[in-house]
Amino acid sequence: MDSSPGGRFASTVPYYAKYRPAYDQHLFALLRRRFSLDGTQRVLDLGAGSGALTLPLAPLLREVIAVDPEPAMIAEGRRLAARAGVNGVSWRLGDSDTLLALDVGPVLLTVMGASFHWTDRERLLRDLDTLIEPGGAVVLATCGARHDDLEPPDWLPVVEEVRRRRTDQDRPPGSGPAGYPDVHHRDVLLRSPFSRIEESHWDRTVSRSAEQVIGLQLSYSFTSPAALGAGRAAFEDDLRRALTAFRPGGGQFDERVRTEVVIATRP
Template identity: 55%
Template sequence: MTSSTPSYTPEELFASTAPYYAAHRPRYAPEFYALLTSRFGLDGTQRVLDLGAGPGIIALDLAPRVDTVIAVDPEKGMLEEGRRLAAEQGITNIDWREGDSTTLPGMGLGPVLLTVMGAAYHWMDRDQVARDLDRITEQGGAIVLASGGAPGDLEPADWRHVVDKVRTRYLGPERRAGSGTYSHPKERHQDVLARSPFSQVDTARWDHTLTRTVDEIIGWVFSLSYSSPAQLGEQKDAFKQDLRQALLAFAPSGRFDEVIRTEAIIATRP
C-alpha cells in the first residue's frame, strides 16, 4: 500500500503538522523550566532566543519567566499557530520571526542570555550554529537543547509498533524528510558542543508517564514530519481509519501509556 511520493515542499510538510504539533506533542517537564530559572536567575529581565521554535512549545512556557522571547522558525504556518496560541493565553512578550539557523548572522537579534532549541539542533549545521550563537550570547549565557532524549535511550511503548506497522504500509520503512529520507546524526549533541565555544556541557533528565487516547495518538502521529498530512496526501483519511482500528484492536480500552522523557543539554562557556 506504500504510496507514491506526494508533491510538496518541506515548508508545506511542516505547515501541515502545525496544528497537530501544538495540540499533541508532549510538553517538556516543569522541572526543566525550574532548572533554567534557578541556574540562570531568570527574573523577567532577560532576552532569550527560541531557535526552531515551531508553534512555541518552549517559548510559551518560558515567556512568563523572561522579558522577551525571540521565537525564530522558517515556517509561516508554525509561526501563525504560535501567534494564535500566544493571543489565546494573553502572552505578549514573544517576538515571532521568520528565519532559521542559516539566517542568524543577518537577523540583528542583539544579545541574548540563552538560546533554547526543542528537538531542532539535529536539522542544523551544529558546529556553525554554535559559532554563530557565540557572537550574540551574553557572558554567563548558554545553549540549551530540550528533547525527548536521543533515539534508543528509552524502550519504546508497546503500542508504538502498531503505529510503525501502519505507517510503513502507507509510507514505506524510511523516515521521510521533504522529498528524501531522514537519519539522525550519529555524533551526539554533547560531543559537538564539547568542541564548541560552549564546551562545558551538563545533561539533566526527567521522566513521567503520559496516558493518551486514540485521538491523541493519531494527532501525535500527524505532528511528526515523517507522517504528516502532507506526506500522506489523499491517503490521510484512510490512514487515520486504519490506524484507529489497529490501535483499538491492540488496546480495546483506548488508553495508551508511554514514559515521556525531558532531556536538557546545557552548554556554557568554560
Template identity: 50%
Template sequence: MSTPFASAAPYYARYRPPYPREFHALLADRFVLDGSQTVLDLGSGPGTLGLSLAPLADHVYAVDPEPAMLAEGARLAEERGLTNLSWLRGDDAAVTRLCLPRIDLCVIGRAFHRMDRARLLTDLDGVLAPRGGLAVVASLHRPGAPRPAWPAVVEEVRARFLGTARAEGDGQEAREDCEDREDCEDWAELGDLLAKSPFSRVETHQWDRTVRRTVDEVVGLQLSLASSGPAVLGDRTAAFETELRRALLAHDPCGTYVRTLRTGAAVATRPRR
C-alpha cells in the same frame, strides 16, 4: 516555500508532549530568569518552549523557517494573553542576520539535530551575552528499556500508507525505544560537540516520565510528524486516521496508550575565566 511541517503545525501544537516541568525549573534556576532576560527560541515550531518561557522573560524571539508554525504560535500567544514574543521567519543559518539584541538564553527544542550545529555554535558566540548560554532539549532513546506493544500497531499502519522507509522516519536508523524517531538526538555526540564549542562548560540532565494518550492523541501525534503529516498523506489522510484508530482499538479496546519517554537537556555556557 512551505515544508511538510506546514500542514502538521496545528497537530504539532496540540499533540506533541510538553517539555518536563523539571526542564523549565532548571532554566529558571540556572539562568536566574526573573523577567529581565531576552530569550531566543531557535527552531521554535509553534513556540512549545518560547510560550512557556515568556512569563519568565522580558522578551522572547521565536525563530522558525515554517510560516505556518509561526502563525500557530502567534495564535496561541494571543489566546494566552502573551504580548512579549516576536515571531520571526528564519533558520540556524540566519541567526547573525536577524538583527537580534544581545541574547541571555538560547533554547533549542527537538530541532538541534536538523541544524548545522558546528557553525551555529560559532555564530551564537557572537549573539549571546557574556554570561549567556544555551540549552538544548532532546528526545532520547532508552537502551534496553521494555517497550509497550501498541507502537508496533502504529508502525504497521504507517508502513502500509507510507512504505517501510518513510514509516521509519525517512530512512533514519530505527530506534525502537525512542517515540518520535524524527526527533531523536545522539546524546554522546551532542555532548562532544558542545564540549568543543565556545560553550564548553556543559551540564546534562535526563528525566523519564510516563505519558498516557487517548486513541485520538496517538493519531494526532502521527499527523504532527513531517514524515506522516497531511502534506505527505494527501487525500489518504482521512483513511489513515480511520485505519489507525481501528487498529489501535482492535489491539487494546481500553483506548488508553501508555509510554515512558526520556528527555535530555544539555545546558552550555562559556568556561569561567
C-alpha cells in the same frame, strides 16, 4: 502528496502543539534557578515552532525572540500566545542561516529543541558565541525521543505496522538535511566555544486516547497530512481499527516520555 520538507512541516501545524508531549515543567524551573531568571533577561528560541519552549519561558523573561522558518508555525505560535495571554514574545521568520542578519541583539540563552540537528552546528555555535552574553548558555531540549533505557510503549508496533503498510516506510527517515547527524551533539559542543556541559532529564507517563495517538502521527513530518496525501483517510481509518483491536473498550495508550536538557556554557 507534498514530499518537500516545507510542505510536510506546514501541514503538521494544527497537530504539533495539540498532540506532541509538552516539556516537563522541571525544565523551566531548572533554567529559572540556574540562570536567575527574574523578568529582565532576553532569550532566543531558534526553531521555535509553535512555541513549546517559548510560551513557558516568556513569563520568566523580559523578551523571547522566537525564530522559525515556517510562517504557519509562527502564525500558530502567535495564536497560542494570544490565547494563553502570554506577552513579551517577538516572533521572527528566519533560521540559523539568516540569524545574524535578524539583528536579535545580545541574549542570555539560546534555546533549541529538535531544530539543532537541522543546522550547520559548528558554524551556528560560532555565530551564537557573538550573541550570547557572558554567563549565558546554549540550551538543547528534547522531549519524547526514544531511549534504550525506557521501555517502548506496547502499542508502538501497531502504529509502525500500519505506517509500513500505508507509507512503505520501515522507519521514519532522518529529519535533518542529510538525515540524523553521525556526530553526537555532545561531541560538537565539546569542540565549540560552549564546551562546558551539564545534562538533566525527567521521566513521566503520558496517557492518550486512540484519537490522540492518531493525532500524534499527523504531527510527524513522515506521516503528516502532506506526506500522506490522498492516502490520509485510509491511514487514519486503518490505524483507528488497529488500535481499537489492540485495546478494545476505549482503553488508554500510555507512554513513558523523557524530557532532556543539555546546558552548554563557556569554560
